[in-house]
Amino acid sequence: MSGGIPVYFDCDTGIDDTLALFYLLSRPNHDLVGVGCVSGNVDAAQAARNTLDLLALAGRPDVPVAVGEHDFLTAPYTQGPAHIHGVNGVGDVTLATSGEPVEQDAADLLIALSHQYEGALEVIAVGPLTNLAVAVARDPELASRVARVTIMGGAALAPGNLSPAAEANIGHDPEAAAAVFDAGWPVTMVGLDVTMHHRMTDAERQQLVAAGTPLQTTLAEILDTYFGFYDGILGVRECTLHDPLAVAVATGDAVPSLAPVVKVKVETGSGPARGATVADLRGMYRGHPPVEGARHTVVLTIDRPFGPDMLEALLALKPAS
């Protein structure tokens, strides 16, 4: 594929990252031109390993994958939540090993792509924002060459998940998130306000099993771990579609019904609100009038359920030929 809208994808692959990657590959008008990996659900090296193997599974071994930051800006990475994503990040399913990461690190890959696709590059980041923050610090002009950054992260009017205030991608590296929101590019925040409400049901997962094809069967197996975790959170055997929903918003396939453009600040102090995305939504009682100088789009509601679209994309995936 080529000639589509170029996308740099930053991820910590991860089960919902897996869904997000596959969903992105399924979009006909978008062209995945590079992937950067960061520590979060697993460490950056394992995330790159998973991403390479998944890209090969999907017949896209041509996409460059870069290992990014192992540690967060102000804290070392310790370990991922194995009870959510499995020890290896893909539900402890063993994937065929395929390909190697590029030599550049993720920040350099992003910077290079921002030159190659100046003004057109879309950045979608679904893990901690460490790679993006490092890239912005390395090249302060980066923001001006990127069309838009869409993140899965944050919680504006919803509770956090890592802590009462912090969503995990922001909470793991609040300083990086602050740098990303403060950089001059437009940022679209697809946070827990919406992602908690868009889910894949176990019945939908069973359709992957029923398909009987190796790729879909593998996906259903990977999802099993994730469904097990969410059973305890949601009280029902289904999973939230955090990362793929952010991709769908970025590609225009999921259309927000409410997404005011406001100013967002990330709390980086050491108190109970550390990692909170403080969105200035005080205009909500007057229909969110325009805010001068604001460039943070906070997605608050998406009416159309995304689960069926996600399933359709997964069912349509063809294995590598």
Add this chain to the structure above:
Amino acid sequence: MSGGIPVYFDCDTGIDDTLALFYLLSRPNHDLVGVGCVSGNVDAAQAARNTLDLLALAGRPDVPVAVGEHDFLTAPYTQGPAHIHGVNGVGDVTLATSGEPVEQDAADLLIALSHQYEGALEVIAVGPLTNLAVAVARDPELASRVARVTIMGGAALAPGNLSPAAEANIGHDPEAAAAVFDAGWPVTMVGLDVTMHHRMTDAERQQLVAAGTPLQTTLAEILDTYFGFYDGILGVRECTLHDPLAVAVATGDAVPSLAPVVKVKVETGSGPARGATVADLRGMYRGHPPVEGARHTVVLTIDRPFGPDMLEALLALKPAS
């Protein structure tokens, strides 16, 4: 009145404090046994002046009123928002001067009442929580002698008003609020999540004017300033019923439809979330299961509109005889 549930009321009178005070006086099963005043809408001395004059207007000059803290725990009080409450706090309406505050300060009055009504005293606080924090610091056993603290303050899943994160009563003195939430008493938080949705309309205010009686006419005049401010916030000429709604929750007249008992921490750092009430509402996706050791009730919804009840209470008020 006597023999009712004893209430200590802490306020920064203030237009909605005025409504709250009158609403409280109208409750047949509750007995206002003391008022402490704190700086906020106006300074503590002016708040006491207003409270004394309003109590006299309502025929209750017997209620002891104490001046409390002029300054916040970590910052000096500068001035109140005259554009909201008028320079004098009661919409720049001149009230007849009546009575003098007691010699005790507010914290000592609260402590004395907690002994007098040990185990039964209800505390309702609708201003910054400085007086309560000073009382807790002065007498660490205070919390064990109070039945419950109900505050108007905070914002759990709603934006702040003083800042994007902070509701004004908490944001003016976050350290005091933290001390109050951390003390061992049960706290019910009636914050912007609900108070922004319960309003008095201008048509209701006109009914006070139409009553033609001096007390109701004075109230309508006081409210005029408040309506003017809220026109700019709400885009319609009506006012929110912040403080009286907290009283109505405390007295049981406003019954929450959703009010989980969780843990709340107040952010006291210097970042963008300073003054946020961080409520651990992560159980919301499972119907808010009980939280061990939690004693903070966070009122999230009240279905029955409170405006008509507020109006009825004001129309029934009799002037001092």
